[in-house]
Amino acid sequence: MNDVPDSKPDMRNRSLRRRDALTGDERRAKSLAIATHGAEALAAEIPGKCVAGYHPIRSEADVGLLMALLEKAGAELALPAVIDRETIVFRAFRSGEELVAGGFGTRAPGEDAGEVDPDILLMPLSVFDEAGNRIGYGAGHYDRAIARLAARGRKPFLVGIAFDLQEVPSVPAEPHDVPLDAIITESGFGRTENGD
Numbered sequence: 694m695n696d697v698p699d700s701k702p703d704m705r706n707r708s709l710r711r712r713d714a715l716t717g718d719e720r721r722a723k724s725l726a727i728a729t730h731g732a733e734a735l736a737a738e739i740p741g742k743c744v745a746g747y748h749p750i751r752s753e754a755d756v757g758l759l760m761a762l763l764e765k766a767g768a769e770l771a772l773p774a775v776i777d778r779e780t781i782v783f784r785a786f787r788s789g790e791e792l793v794a795g796g797f798g799t800r801a802p803g804e805d806a807g808e809v810d811p812d813i814l815l816m817p818l819s820v821f822d823e824a825g826n827r828i829g830y831g832a833g834h835y836d837r838a839i840a841r842l843a844a845r846g847r848k849p850f851l852v853g854i855a856f857d858l859q860e861v862p863s864v865p866a867e868p869h870d871v872p873l874d875a876i877i878t879e880s881g882f883g884r885t886e887n888g889d
């Protein structure tokens with residue numbers, strides 16, 4: 694046996710291969726369960742809060758229904774838009790509003806939508822562990838957005854969104870990585886040790 698730790702890209706590739714192998718029906722059923730768990734856990738504290746979700750790409754969990762439920766519970770919504778290779782911003786959004794190409798295959802509100810600082814980030818994950826360490830797609834977009842919000846004194850509640858099959862025993866954390874406060878999968882909503 695060897696004790697060499699897995700590289701982040703290897704862990705990401707393996708996890709994304711498992712996620713890609715889900716059927717459309719499985720993804721829809723699991724996304725529905727994620728919406729139910731997320732709405733139940735977050736609805737009470739949501740009125741007036743700004744929640745940034747995402748428009749799914751590749752085989753990501755679809756948080757469209759969760760966003761709509763949170764909007765109904767009183768949330769303002771936002772979606773990320775890529776403005777350059779290193780930077781995403783969050784733009785205000787209402788369910789059903791038209792979106793434009795948002796970079797990297799994503800869809801986002803256009804430039805005329807107001808830029809907002811979210812209170813809650815629903816973050817798509819490639820890989821995660823129980824402690825709330827995560828790997829995204831490797832661009833550092835979310836890490837930098839969180840650092841930028843922190844520099845303005847904002848500390849959004851970070852909620853990872855993934856399927857159970859994306860969990861691993863341990864994700865190697867680097868100094869710039871900010872751990873998740875909570876994780877929602879099809880089996881439930883769980884706060885991590887950071888999210889108390």
Ligand SMILES: Nc1nc2c(c(=O)[nH]1)N(C=O)[C@@H](CNc1ccc(C(=O)N[C@@H](CCC(=O)O)C(=O)O)cc1)CN2
Nearest residue numbers: 747748749750773775781797799817829830832834835
């Ligand atoms: N749905 C969704 N929207 C999002 C993100 C996301 O992860 N998911 N983002 C999260 O930051 C930002 C966009 N950044 C992205 C950065 C890279 C890739 C991507 O697919 N990159 C590589 C794959 C890398 C790999 O497989 O190792 C590619 O282009 O193929 C996608 C989005 C904001 N919006």
Ligand SMILES: Nc1ncnc2c1ncn2[C@@H]1O[C@H](COP(=O)(O)OP(=O)(O)OP(=O)(O)O)[C@@H](O)[C@H]1O
Nearest residue numbers: 701827828829830831832833834835836837840869
């Ligand atoms: N706060 C930051 N400031 C500057 N560079 C950063 C910051 N956070 C991450 N980066 C850079 O971004 C790159 C990708 O980081 P990492 O591998 O952690 O991506 P990731 O967590 O998969 O991406 P994401 O945050 O978009 O989900 C790295 O080269 C890293 O140095």
